[in-house]
Amino acid sequence: MEITIDKNSGYCFGVEFAIKMAEDEMETSDKLYCLGDIVHNDMEVKRLSAKGLEVIDREALRELSNCKVLIRAHGEPPETYKTAIENNIELIDASCPVVLKLQHRVKTSFDKMQREDGQIVIYGKKGHAEVIGLTGQTLEKAIVVMEDKDxxxxxxEKPVTLFSQTTKSTKGFYSLKEKIEQRILAAKGSLEEVDFTANDSICRQVSNREPQLNRFSKENDIIIFVSGKKSSNGRALYEVCKSQNDRSYFVENEDEIDPNWFKSNDRVGICGATSTPMWLMEQVKDFLTAMASDKAVV
Structure with missing residues (x-):
């Protein structure tokens, strides 16, 4: 059995940066809080928890004072920074630079739409940490759209400016863009430049993984996709694998692997989401290597 880890899988820059900041800070601090799971992967959250990183929610943040709190890569709304100032909380800001740039663009566009009686629309998952940070730039007036019914x-009848959560599907964004154009045309009878502005704000480090995974899935007989169950990016990328290779399996760790999935001459590809640590994929590879050597695969 030949086993290969996809070299393009694993943490994106933003997540890797946030985890490095957390680990560096915990070397010198007795206590570090993190506003929400630092990454949508329970295995990594547990590893960092053992080092002293305590996950809190926004309600708990309001009760804290005189401490250090890490802001993860997803970014935060202005309200979080206001609370930190009021409670004398030192923020260790690990917001992804791509997300920070998008927040600024959304805020600037929102101010413009306010003057023009227009609307900010965000293609994303309502309640997702990044989307909360983005809607916070609009005084919670942005319209979050995920499905056609939204x-x-x-x-x-009013001007629309569209943005996307950075980790959404490029295909999904452009499909949504076309549907909005059709709705405006139906409502107004024409589509002028002032009516609609679409901003493709998807992170290319994330979107480029789709064509890479298409190729990787075809090159292997079986795909083991490793991801946390909370990761929307993981679910989307797994579907990419599944569309190219029916023998694709979603697992959180090696405990969920069934030896009956495999044949002795299989080429096995291991890959994962932008929130999947490389050490976890290597752990899965070690498990499969040991399984194959024990002749558990027939």
Missing amino acids: LDKIDF
Whole structure:
């Protein structure tokens, strides 16, 4: 059995940066809080918890004072920074630079839309940490759209400016863009430049993984996709693998692997989400190597 880890899988820059900041800070601090799971992977959260990183929610943040709190890569709304100042909390800001740039663009566009009686629309998952940070730039007035039914929230008689959560599907974004254009055309009878602005704000480090995984899935007989169950990016990328290779399996760790999935001459590909640590994929590879050597695969 030949086993290969996809070299393009694993942490994106933003997640890797946040985890490095957390580990560096915990070397010198007795206590470090993190506002939400630092990454959507329970295995990594447990590893960092053992080092002293305590996960809190926004309600708990309001009760803290005189301490250090890490802001993860997803970014935070202005309210979080205000609370930190009021409670004398030192923020260790690990917001991804791509997300920070997008927050600024959304805020600037929102101010413009306010003057023009327009709307900010965000293609993303309502309640997702990054989306909360983005809607916070708009005084919570942004319209979050994920499915076709969400389009009914938009007033197509008014100007629309569209952005995307950085980790969403490029295909999904452009499909949504086309549907909004069609709705505006139906409502107004024409589509002028002032009516609609679409900003493809998807992180290319994330979106480029789709064509890479397409190739990787075809090159192997069986795919083991390693990801936390909370990761929306993981679910989306797994579906990419599944579309190219029916023998694709989603696992959180090696405990969920069934030896009956494999044949002795299989080429096995291991890959994962932007929130999947490389050490976990290597752990899965070690498990499969040991399984094959024990002749558990027939």
